[in-house]
Amino acid sequence: MPAPCLTLLNSRLREVSCLVSICRSRRVRQVANFQAEQPALLRGALVLLSSHIEGFFEELIDDVVDAVDTGIQTPSAMPDAIRVRQVLGDPSRWSVSDQMQRWRLVRAAAQSPLFDDNAAHVPGQLDSGLHNDKFSNPGTSEIRDLFRTVGIPDCWIDFHAIEPRNTYKNEIDAIVSRRNQVAHGDMNAIITELDVHAYIKNFRHTATVFAQVAQNHIADHLPHFTW
Numbered sequence: 001m002p003a004p005c006l007t008l009l010n011s012r013l014r015e016v017s018c019l020v021s022i023c024r025s026r027r028v029r030q031v032a033n034f035q036a037e038q039p040a041l042l043r044g045a046l047v048l049l050s051s052h053i054e055g056f057f058e059e060l061i062d063d064v065v066d067a068v069d070t071g072i073q074t075p076s077a078m079p080d081a082i083r084v085r086q087v088l089g090d091p092s093r094w095s096v097s098d099q100m101q102r103w104r105l106v107r108a109a110a111q112s113p114l115f116d117d118n119a120a121h122v123p124g125q126l127d128s129g130l131h132n133d134k135f136s137n138p139g140t141s142e143i144r145d146l147f148r149t150v151g152i153p154d155c156w157i158d159f160h161a162i163e164p165r166n167t168y169k170n171e172i173d174a175i176v177s178r179r180n181q182v183a184h185g186d187m188n189a190i191i192t193e194l195d196v197h198a199y200i201k202n203f204r205h206t207a208t209v210f211a212q213v214a215q216n217h218i219a220d221h222l223p224h225f226t227w
Contacts, residue, residue: 003211003227005059012052013200019045020196042191043182049199050179053172054138056207057146061135063227064150064214065128069121071222076117079151079221085130087112139176140169151217158213168206175199 023041068078075083087109088094096102109115113125131149135142140156147155156169181189211227219225 001227003060003063003214005056005063006207006211008059009052009056009204009207012055013049013204016045016049016052016196016200019048020193023193039190042193042196043189045196046175046191046199047179047182049196049203050138050175053175053203054136057138057143057210058132058135060207060210060214061132061146061150062128064218065126065131067218067225068221069126070123071218071225072121074118074121075114077121077221078114079217081149081151082126082131083114085149086126087114089130090134137176137180138172140172143172147213152213155210155213158216159209162212163205163209168202168209171199171202172206175203 019041023038023045065082068082072078088105093105094102096105113119113122132146135146144155152158159169160166178189178191182191215225215227
C-alpha cells in the first residue's frame with residue numbers, strides 16, 4: 001500500500017498533465033491562436049507543478065505525524081524532534097525578550113499532555129501544522145529544514161542512500177528556480193512540453209523515494225511499520 005501522499009500526488013500530477021494535453025491538442029488542431037497560447041499554458045503548468053510539489057511534501061509530513069500519532073503508546077516513543085515541536089512550537093516563539101511572556105510559554109509547555117514521558121498517549125494530540133505550516137517555495141534547502149522538524153537531520157543523505165543520482169535533487173531546485181522566474185514576470189522564461197513531461201516523470205520517482213525515507217524513519221520508532 002503506498003503512502004497516502006503518493007495517492008494524492010497522482011491526482012495532483014494529472015492536473016499538470018491536463019494542461020500539457022490541452023496544449024498538445026490545440027497544436028494538433030492548429031488552433032489559430034496556438035502560438036500565443038502555448039507559452040502561457042506551459043508556464044502555467046510549471047507553476048502548478050511547483051505548487052503540487054510543495055503540497056506533496058506537506059502531505060508527506062502530515063502522513064509521518066499521523067503515523068506517529070496513531071502508533072505510539074507514550075510520548076517517549078515518538079521521535080524527539082516531533083515531541084519538541086509539539087510541546088514548544090516553532091522556535092521563533094521563544095525569541096521574545098519579555099520575561100513574563102517567556103514564562104507563560106514555559107508554563108504552557110509544562111502543561112502539554114506530551115510532557116510526561118510515560119503518560120498514555122491519546123491519538124489526535126499531534127498537530128502536523130506545527131511542522132509544515134510555514135513550508136513554501138520547495139527548494140532542496142527548504143525540504144531539508146522541513147524534514148528536520150520530524151527528526152531527520154538531513155533528508156538528502158537518506159534520499160541518496162536509496163537513489164544515489166544527483167539528477168533528482170538538482171531538478172527540484174531547477175523547477176523552483178524556473179517557477180520563480182515565471183511568477184516574477186520574466187517573459188523570457190521558456191518552458192517546453194518536454195520539460196514538463198520530464199519533470200513530472202522524475203518527480204514521481206523523487207516522491208516515491210521520499211515516501212520510503214519517511215517510512216524508514218517511522219519504522220525506527222515503530223518497528224514493522226509500513227504504509
